[in-house]
Amino acid sequence: MAAALRRFKPLFDRILVERFTPELKTKGGLLIPEKAQAKVLDATVVAVGSGLRKEDGTFTAMTVGVGDRVLLPEYGGTKVEIEDKEFHLFREGDILAKWEQDS
Amino acid sequence: MAAALRRFKPLFDRILVERFTPELKTKGGLLIPEKAQAKVLDATVVAVGSGLRKEDGTFTAMTVGVGDRVLLPEYGGTKVEIEDKEFHLFREGDILAKWEQDS
Amino acid sequence: MAAALRRFKPLFDRILVERFTPELKTKGGLLIPEKAQAKVLDATVVAVGSGLRKEDGTFTAMTVGVGDRVLLPEYGGTKVEIEDKEFHLFREGDILAKWEQDS
Amino acid sequence: MAAALRRFKPLFDRILVERFTPELKTKGGLLIPEKAQAKVLDATVVAVGSGLRKEDGTFTAMTVGVGDRVLLPEYGGTKVEIEDKEFHLFREGDILAKWEQDS
Amino acid sequence: MAAALRRFKPLFDRILVERFTPELKTKGGLLIPEKAQAKVLDATVVAVGSGLRKEDGTFTAMTVGVGDRVLLPEYGGTKVEIEDKEFHLFREGDILAKWEQDS
Amino acid sequence: MAAALRRFKPLFDRILVERFTPELKTKGGLLIPEKAQAKVLDATVVAVGSGLRKEDGTFTAMTVGVGDRVLLPEYGGTKVEIEDKEFHLFREGDILAKWEQDS
Amino acid sequence: MAAALRRFKPLFDRILVERFTPELKTKGGLLIPEKAQAKVLDATVVAVGSGLRKEDGTFTAMTVGVGDRVLLPEYGGTKVEIEDKEFHLFREGDILAKWEQDS
Numbered sequence: 001m002a003a004a005l006r007r008f009k010p011l012f013d014r015i016l017v018e019r020f021t022p023e024l025k026t027k028g029g030l031l032i033p034e035k036a037q038a039k040v041l042d043a044t045v046v047a048v049g050s051g052l053r054k055e056d057g058t059f060t061a062m063t064v065g066v067g068d069r070v071l072l073p074e075y076g077g078t079k080v081e082i083e084d085k086e087f088h089l090f091r092e093g094d095i096l097a098k099w100e101q102d103s
Numbered sequence: 104m105a106a107a108l109r110r111f112k113p114l115f116d117r118i119l120v121e122r123f124t125p126e127l128k129t130k131g132g133l134l135i136p137e138k139a140q141a142k143v144l145d146a147t148v149v150a151v152g153s154g155l156r157k158e159d160g161t162f163t164a165m166t167v168g169v170g171d172r173v174l175l176p177e178y179g180g181t182k183v184e185i186e187d188k189e190f191h192l193f194r195e196g197d198i199l200a201k202w203e204q205d206s
Numbered sequence: 207m208a209a210a211l212r213r214f215k216p217l218f219d220r221i222l223v224e225r226f227t228p229e230l231k232t233k234g235g236l237l238i239p240e241k242a243q244a245k246v247l248d249a250t251v252v253a254v255g256s257g258l259r260k261e262d263g264t265f266t267a268m269t270v271g272v273g274d275r276v277l278l279p280e281y282g283g284t285k286v287e288i289e290d291k292e293f294h295l296f297r298e299g300d301i302l303a304k305w306e307q308d309s
Numbered sequence: 310m311a312a313a314l315r316r317f318k319p320l321f322d323r324i325l326v327e328r329f330t331p332e333l334k335t336k337g338g339l340l341i342p343e344k345a346q347a348k349v350l351d352a353t354v355v356a357v358g359s360g361l362r363k364e365d366g367t368f369t370a371m372t373v374g375v376g377d378r379v380l381l382p383e384y385g386g387t388k389v390e391i392e393d394k395e396f397h398l399f400r401e402g403d404i405l406a407k408w409e410q411d412s
Numbered sequence: 413m414a415a416a417l418r419r420f421k422p423l424f425d426r427i428l429v430e431r432f433t434p435e436l437k438t439k440g441g442l443l444i445p446e447k448a449q450a451k452v453l454d455a456t457v458v459a460v461g462s463g464l465r466k467e468d469g470t471f472t473a474m475t476v477g478v479g480d481r482v483l484l485p486e487y488g489g490t491k492v493e494i495e496d497k498e499f500h501l502f503r504e505g506d507i508l509a510k511w512e513q514d515s
Numbered sequence: 516m517a518a519a520l521r522r523f524k525p526l527f528d529r530i531l532v533e534r535f536t537p538e539l540k541t542k543g544g545l546l547i548p549e550k551a552q553a554k555v556l557d558a559t560v561v562a563v564g565s566g567l568r569k570e571d572g573t574f575t576a577m578t579v580g581v582g583d584r585v586l587l588p589e590y591g592g593t594k595v596e597i598e599d600k601e602f603h604l605f606r607e608g609d610i611l612a613k614w615e616q617d618s
Numbered sequence: 619m620a621a622a623l624r625r626f627k628p629l630f631d632r633i634l635v636e637r638f639t640p641e642l643k644t645k646g647g648l649l650i651p652e653k654a655q656a657k658v659l660d661a662t663v664v665a666v667g668s669g670l671r672k673e674d675g676t677f678t679a680m681t682v683g684v685g686d687r688v689l690l691p692e693y694g695g696t697k698v699e700i701e702d703k704e705f706h707l708f709r710e711g712d713i714l715a716k717w718e719q720d721s
Contacts, residue, residue, distance in 0.1 A: 010715045011681055049715075053678060060156060063114055071183065078714060080689065089714055096181060096192055097113045097152075163259060166217055174286065199284060199295055200216045200255075266362060269320055277389065302387060302398055303319045303358075369465060372423055380492065405490060405501055406422045406461075472568060475526055483595065508593060508604055509525045509564075575671060578629055586698065611696060611707055612628045612667075 004083050010049035013092040015064060016080065017043035017072065041072045046087060064098050071097040107186050113152035116195040118167060119183065120146035120175065144175045149190060167201050174200040210289050216255035219298040221270060222286065223249035223278065247278045252293060270304050277303040313392050319358035322401040324373060325389065326352035326381065350381045355396060373407050380406040416495050422461040425504040427476060428492065429455035429484065453484045458499060476510050483509040519598050525564035528607040530579060531595065532558035532587065556587045561602060579613050586612040622701050628667035631710040633682060634698065635661035635690065659690045664705060682716050689715040 010016050020042040025031055045068045051059035064070055073096055077088040113119050123145040128134055148171045154162035167173055176199055180191040216222050226248040231237055251274045257265035270276055279302055283294040319325050329351045334340055354377045360368035373379055382405055386397040422428050432454045437443055457480045463471035476482055485508055489500040525531050535557040540546055560583045566574035579585055588611055592603040628634050638660045643649055663686045669677035682688055691714055695706040 004717075007718045008715055009718050011713050012711065014714060016715070047715075050681070053681075054158065055672065057678060060160060063153070063156075073181065078691065080714070093115065095114050096117060096183070097111055097119070097150075099107075100110045100112050157261065164263060166256070166259075176284065196218065198217050199220060199286070200214055200222070200253075202210075203213045203215050260364065266366060269359070269362075279387065299321065301320050302323060302389070303317055303325070303356075305313075306316045306318050363467065369469060372462070372465075382490065402424065404423050405426060405492070406420055406428070406459075408416075409419045409421050466570065472572060475565070475568075485593065505527065507526055508529060508595070509523055509531070509562075511519075512522045512524050569673065576675060578668070578671075588696065608630065610629055611632060611698070612626055612634070612665075614622075615625045615627050 005046060008047050008082060010047055010089060012049050013052045013060070013062065014049045014089050015045055015062075015070075015092055015095065016047040016087050016089055017070060018046050018085075018087050019043045019072070039074065041074065043070055043072050043088070044068070045070055049092075051092075062092060064092065064095060069099040070095050071099075108149060111150050111185060113150055113192060115152050116155045116163070116165065117152045117192050118148055118165075118173075118195055118198065119150040119190050119192055120173060121149050121188075121190055122146045122175070142177065144177065146173055146175050146191070147171070148173055152195075154195075165195060167195065167198060172202040173198050174202075208289050208291075211252060214253050214288060216253055216295060218255050219258045219266070219268065220255045220295050221251055221268075221276075221298055221301065222253040222293050222295055223276060223283075224252050224291075224293055225249045225278070245280065247280065249276055249278050249294070250274070251276055255298075257298075268298060270298065270301060275305040276301050277305075314355060317356050317391060319356055319398060321358050322361045322369070322371065323358045323398050324354055324371075324379075324401055324404065325356040325396050325398055326379060327355050327394075327396055328352045328381070348383065350383065352379055352381050352397070353377070354379055358401075360401075371401060373401065373404060378408040379404050380408075417458060420459050420494060422459055422501060424461050425464045425472070425474065426461045426501050427457055427474075427482075427504055427507065428459040428499050428501055429482060430458050430497075430499055431455045431484070451486065453486065455482055455484050455500070456480070457482055461504075463504075474504060476504065476507060481511040482507050483511075517598050517600075520561060523562050523597060525562055525604060527564050528567045528575070528577065529564045529604050530560055530577075530585075530607055530610065531562040531602050531604055532585060533561050533600075533602055534558045534587070554589065556589065558585055558587050558603070559583070560585055564607075566607075577607060579607065579610060584614040585610050586614075623664060626665050626700060628665055628707060630667050631670045631678070631680065632667045632707050633663055633680075633688075633710055633713065634665040634705050634707055635688060636664050636703075636705055637661045637690070657692065659692065661688055661690050661706070662686070663688055667710075669710075680710060682710065682713060687717040688713050689717075 008016065020040045022040045023032060045064050045066050048062045048064065048066060051062050053059055072088070072090060073094055076094055077090045080087045080089055111119060123143045125143045126135060148167050148169050151165045151167065151169060154165050156162055175191070175193060176197055179197055180193045183190045183192055214222060226246045228246045229238060251270050251272050254268045254270065254272060257268050259265055278294070278296060279300055282300055283296045286293045286295055317325060329349045331349045332341060354373050354375050357371045357373065357375060360371050362368055381397070381399060382403055385403055386399045389396045389398055420428065432452045434452045435444060457476050457478050460474045460476065460478060463474050465471055484500070484502060485506055488506055489502045492499045492501055523531060535555045537555045538547060560579050560581050563577045563579065563581060566577050568574055587603070587605060588609055591609055592605045595602045595604055626634065638658045640658045641650060663682050663684050666680050666682065666684060669680050671677055690706070690708060691712055694712055695708045698705045698707055
């Protein structure tokens with residue numbers, strides 16, 4: 001992970017994710033034109049905030065962690081560029097689901 | 104259930120459901136054209152989240168569980184595709200009712 | 207009551223009601239055309255939810271019960287079809303009033 | 310009071326009122342055409358609900374009671390017909406004022 | 413104060429005020445046409461409610477009392493006629509300021 | 516300070532301020548036409564309310580006091596005229612910042 | 619830091635930041651026309667408020683401090699001019715992220 005990314009700390013319940021790269025070819029090997037590429041809603045969590053601030057000054061525990069694969073909503077989120085690479089910030093409550101690790 | 108589905112964990116009070124397949128024929132056996140097929144509001148619960156986060160950090164117990172047959176609202180929900188199969192995510196508070204098990 | 211209905215459980219503070227059938231004739235015996243029939247706002251409660259979830263995880267007691275005759279608001283509610291019969295779901299807070307039993 | 314009315318129980322903080330009849334003649338005895346009759350905002354309380362539900366499950370005490378003369382807001386309220394007589398339902402918080410009894 | 417007014421009790425945090433009469437002449441003695449008369453925002457408190465209902469069923473103490481001179485917002489409030497005299501009802505939180513008594 | 520002003524008490528968290536007079540000349544001494552004069556956002560606090568009412572009936576302490584120089588938001592506030600002089604009322608939460616005293 | 623800035627105290631959870639200066643040349647040394655210059659979302663914190671007021675009258679601790687490099691949202695914030703230099707005020711909750719110090 002880039003040094004800059006390691007020092008990036010989302011505030012409160014924000015989560016920085018990196019979207020999966022879209023499929024560029026069909027299973028048969030044909031190139032998919034950009035407009036026909038499905039919007040990728042799968043992403044990997046890259047950095048997480050400290051959580052929402054509670055009345056007593058502590059923060060809620062986050063339900064997703066760095067490395068988790070998550071399902072993003074189709075709309076929303078904020079594009080962020082860190083060292084020429086594209087990431088997105090979402091609030092924890094807007095993330096739809098995560099994929100639990102194999103155990 | 105597919106392996107991918109078993110690892111799918113909705114966040115907070117979200118519920119993943121699979122809609123019943125629409126009636127394709129009339130009781131008399133005639134094919135129903137797609138536009139005339141009634142919107143199916145019955146669904147089976149496939150995965151449930153941990154519940155809403157309470158002030159003390161714990162989560163509310165969910166009122167529906169995996170396998171429950173539920174009644175969906177006509178609008179709302181988020182379409183999700185998992186391994187080429189269509190599911191929908193709803194928030195617990197938007198689900199209208201469930202059918203209790205025979206006892 | 208139909209078997210299906212007995213297993214129907216509205217979620218949270220939802221209430222399933224069956225509207226009274228509209229008057230089809232005047233007191234004098236004349237047929238009332240459908241457009242002139244008054245909207246029926248009286249209904250019988252058929253099933254009730256567990257109540258709103260409170261902060262401690264328990265539910266509020268419902269103020270109407272199965273069999274109660276209630277007064278519905280003119281708008282709102284969700285039409286539900288159970289075994290080809292029409293019912294409506296309302297939230298408890300939207301029901302205007304109930305008729306107390308003779309004692 | 311009609312028997313039906315005695316059994317009518319508004320839900321929560323709703324209040325059933327009967328509006329004062331509008332003045333149909335001027336003080337000088339002339340008939341006032343209906344369009345010129347002032348909207349009557351004075352009403353008598355006919356039935357009151359149990360109050361708003363509090364977090365602990367009890368209800369707030371109502372600040373107006375049956376028989377009170379109250380001042381209604383110009384807009385709002387829900388018309389209700391009980392045995393061919395017209396009444397109106399208002400929420401307690403929308404009632405502007407009451408006239409205290411002579412003591 | 414008229415008898416009717418003495419029995420008028422605004423509900424909750426409502427306050428009944430009587431606006432100051434607008435200046436009808438310039439300091440030099442010229443009549444001011446009605447359209448040029450400034451909107452009078454000063455008023456005298458005539459009756460006050462019991463305050464907002466708190467969670468424990470008691471009411472908040474009101475910060476203005478009968479006889480106080482207050483500053484009204486330019487818009488809002490509800491016109492009320494009591495025995496052919498015009499008053500206005502405002503919620504306590506909408507009143508801008510009061511003039512403290514000379515001490 | 517005028518006597519009237521001393522008795523003026525804003526309600527709740529309202530703050531009465533007097534805006535700084537706009538610059539009428541450039542640094543070089545030229546007159547600035549009125550339309551070109553920048554909107555003055557600096558003001559001096561002239562009177563403060565008792566604070567917001569808390570659940571227990573007491574009031575929050577105000578974070579600005581009489582005499583403080585504050586920075587106003589560009590929009591909002593209510594113009595008030597006291598003895599032919601112009602003031603503005605703002606809610607404490609809308610004031611952007613204050614200038615701390617030299618120590 | 620200018621003397622005026624040292625005495626500038628944002629109210630509540632407001633944060634005064636100074637935006638990074640935009641890139642005026644490409645890496646190859648060519649001048650970038652103003653319209654093509656990317657909006658700079660990186661900024662340095664110059665002054666912070668006391669935090670949000672809690673129910674008990676104390677304030678929440680701020681999660682960013684003077685000197686922190688932060689990531690601003692693309693829209694929002696209030697432009698403030700202090701001694702002819704441009705700054706921006708943001709609420710703590712609108713700041714997207716901060717860069718943690720090297721350790």
